[in-house]
Amino acid sequence: MMPTPDLSNRIILVTGAGGGIGATVSRALAAHGATVALLGRGTRALERLYDSIVDAGGPEPAICHFKFESEPPEAYAQLAETLAGNFGRLDGLLHNAALLHGLTPLANLPLQEWLRAVQVNLNAPFLLTQTCLPLLKNSDDASVVFTLDGAALEGRAYYGAYGACKWAQQGLARMLARETEVNTPIRVNTIDPGPVGTQLRTTIATGTPSSDFPAPETVVPAYLHLLGPDSRGCSGKHFNAAGDCLD
Ligand SMILES: NC(=O)c1ccc[n+]([C@@H]2O[C@H](COP(=O)([O-])OP(=O)(O)OC[C@H]3O[C@@H](n4cnc5c(N)ncnc54)[C@H](OP(=O)(O)O)[C@@H]3O)[C@@H](O)[C@H]2O)c1
Known part of the structure; x- marks a missing residue:
């Protein structure tokens, strides 16, 4: 059993905050005292999430509207500047957003789909991490977490650009962990939530209702x-949804 953490005074940026796991984890972070910067592309989902956090008595979150496939590099710098102006630091960065068009053989994968998915699933986490590094260094204790996918890491067929990018994110995370181990307060880890009943899971498991999979709440403690x-x-290190360190 993992201890219940005290996250008060922590400032945490969550990408894909409007999605199944993102929204649930964001609400839980706020319920444990964190101020959460909710990054996503869906205005209504983020506003609903904002309201639910405030209604539950959590610290007022920030909303960052951001579309990873279309924002230029300067927009990342602007976002980091806004976060610096509002908070001065980041104590956590959760890379959680992901774009999966569906399962397709590489032989049939349209180039535009590949490029869009690489922009969202690899270029965006790189750019966001790079621009947020000064903010993370301003923390006494900063945690960067990349969300991976066990099936993609097995090299399972038909996972396309999404699968390739999850491999690449693992490499990025390991490199960053080594580059930050000396003289920085930053730690970098990865997590595979396993199958969870969200929109993304419905895209993979067509025909199976999302309620047949574990609810997003089950992965929150990790x-x-x-x-x-x-x-x-x-x-x-790499963790599973139960919080076990896999390597
Ligand atoms: N669910 C599973 O079974 C499972 C298994 C292994 C790993 N994961 C990982 O868990 C993470 C969360 O996924 P989920 O299951 O919660 O799926 P989800 O509900 O579909 O959420 C995905 C999130 O990514 C956001 N996103 C997609 N494209 C974006 C873009 N261009 N710009 C900004 N945000 C974008 C979505 O925004 P919108 O809300 O605007 O669509 C959504 O908030 C992902 O990294 C996924 O790879 C999930």
Whole structure:
């Protein structure tokens, strides 16, 4: 059983905050005291999430409207500047957004689909991490978490650009963990939530209702642990939804 973390005074940026896991983890972070910057492309989903956090008595979150496939690099710098102006630092960065068009053989994968997915699933996490590094360095204890996918990491067929980018994110995370291990307060880990009943899972498992899979709430403790102070000192590791360190 993981201890319940105290996240008060932590500032945490969550991408894909309007989605199944993103919204659930964001609400839980706020319920444990964190101020959450909710990044996503869907205005209504983010506003509903904002309201639910405030209604539950959590710290007022920030909304960052951001479309990864269309924002130029300067927009990332602007976002980091806004976060710096509002908060001065970041104690957590959860890379959670993902774009999966569906399962397609590489032989049939349209180039535009590949390019869009690489922009959202790889270029965006790189750019966001790079521009947020100064903010993360301003923290006493900053945690960067990349969300991976076990099926993609197995090289399972038909996962296309989404699958290739999850492999690449693993490489990015490991590299960053090594580059930040000396003289920075930053730790970098990865998590595979496993099958969870969300929109993305419905795209993979067509015909199976999302209620047949574990609810997003089941993966929350592992995320809270990784983004909270209790995982201090742990970097370059990969975790599953139960919070077990896999390597
Ligand atoms: N569910 C599973 O079974 C499973 C298994 C393994 C790994 N994962 C990982 O878990 C993470 C969360 O996925 P989920 O299951 O919660 O799926 P989800 O409900 O479909 O959420 C995906 C999120 O990514 C956002 N997103 C997609 N394209 C974007 C873009 N261009 N710009 C900004 N945001 C964008 C979506 O925004 P909108 O809300 O605007 O659409 C949504 O908030 C992903 O990294 C996924 O790879 C999930």
